[in-house]
Amino acid sequence: MKTYEKLYQVLATAPDFVSGETLAKQLQISRAAIWKAIKQLEKEGLVIEGLKNRGYRLVSGDLLVAEAIGQKLGLPVHFNPDSQSTQIDAKQGIALGNPSPALYLAPSQKAARGRFSRPFFTPERGGIYMSLHLEPGLPLAQLPSYTLLIAASIVQAISNLLGLETQIKWVNDIYLGQKKIAGVLTEAVSDVETGTVAHLIIGVGINFFVPTFPEELKDKAGSLFDSPPQLTRNELIAEIWRVFFSSEVDDLFQLYKQQSLVLGREISYQSQGQIVRARAVDILTTGELVVETEAGRQILSGGEISLSKW
Numbered sequence: 001m002k003t004y005e006k007l008y009q010v011l012a013t014a015p016d017f018v019s020g021e022t023l024a025k026q027l028q029i030s031r032a033a034i035w036k037a038i039k040q041l042e043k044e045g046l047v048i049e050g051l052k053n054r055g056y057r058l059v060s061g062d063l064l065v066a067e068a069i070g071q072k073l074g075l076p077v078h079f080n081p082d083s084q085s086t087q088i089d090a091k092q093g094i095a096l097g098n099p100s101p102a103l104y105l106a107p108s109q110k111a112a113r114g115r116f117s118r119p120f121f122t123p124e125r126g127g128i129y130m131s132l133h134l135e136p137g138l139p140l141a142q143l144p145s146y147t148l149l150i151a152a153s154i155v156q157a158i159s160n161l162l163g164l165e166t167q168i169k170w171v172n173d174i175y176l177g178q179k180k181i182a183g184v185l186t187e188a189v190s191d192v193e194t195g196t197v198a199h200l201i202i203g204v205g206i207n208f209f210v211p212t213f214p215e216e217l218k219d220k221a222g223s224l225f226d227s228p229p230q231l232t233r234n235e236l237i238a239e240i241w242r243v244f245f246s247s248e249v250d251d252l253f254q255l256y257k258q259q260s261l262v263l264g265r266e267i268s269y270q271s272q273g274q275i276v277r278a279r280a281v282d283i284l285t286t287g288e289l290v291v292e293t294e295a296g297r298q299i300l301s302g303g304e305i306s307l308s309k310w
Helices: 004-014 022-025 031-044 068-075 086-095 148-163 233-246 247-258
Strands: 048-049 055-060 077-079 103-104 127-136 167-169 173-176 179-191 195-208 266-271 274-283 290-292 294-302 305-307
Touching: 004 022, 004 031, 004 068, 022 031, 022 055, 022 077, 048 294, 068 077, 068 103, 068 233, 077 195, 086 103, 086 127, 086 179, 086 195, 127 233, 148 173, 148 195, 148 233, 148 247, 148 290
Parallel strands: 077 103
Antiparallel strands: 048 055, 103 127, 127 195, 167 173, 173 179, 179 195, 266 274, 266 305, 274 290, 290 294
16 A cells, blocks of 8 residues: 555544654654655645644545455455546456456546447546456346446445435436436456356446536536535445445345336337337336336336436
8 A cells, every 4th residue: 555545544534633743653654755645645636734733634535545445345456547447447457367356446537438338527536436347157148137236236335324315217327316426337248158248347437526517417417425525435435345245136126126216207218219208117137127108018128218207
């Protein structure tokens, strides 16, 4: 762990100012090294107050510490400060033979892509961008709908840490109120010889503390926090994956349905160039949405849906 990461962990848990002398002794480094680490943390966007005869205090901001997250989860966490996309990072990790499960983490992304390869907004600071690499080794038909399971894990983690109720818009979007705060993207790599899914990469993007959005997104996108957060991104990341790895598939699936933003509501979607109005009546374990239309019951495997009314 780097010196500034160690310093951050001390300041993040300190109730008040910590003197430079105390920090130097605790971290077993010089006062000059403490000063250098403070400057690095400020470069990372953290606000640190320094007072003569009192020391330093973390005022706002947090730092992603991959090693600390990995220790909590018991799996490798690969951090890329210059990531184009954590999905790309995970694919490169697969090519290098990195073991799985493994988490790929970044503070931002320069070439982020969502569903249907659409670009999406990733601010320089305040977001969570990560991809989990798994090796299921199962036929596609036997594979759980990981998009649903991860979405449910995010909702449960937020509830556990903050007591906030978020909802899921089929199939992969997390909403707080009427604004999207997170999304999930799942990609599979099949083994042609065995007919199984050899690799699964599950990408997650969360607007953790993003005060401002581009004009075209400000009415659609929201942030988990709109004022300085009560917890760190490290804590939320660790809790999301703790929930995922420790929960039963059936429990997460039921939570997904329970927190669905669309079940029992009127929706619309496009089919063969026409707008279809329907009522969402069920979500299958395969991740498909069952809707009731004038023509009868239909099953949607993908695509975009809109709520008729919020």
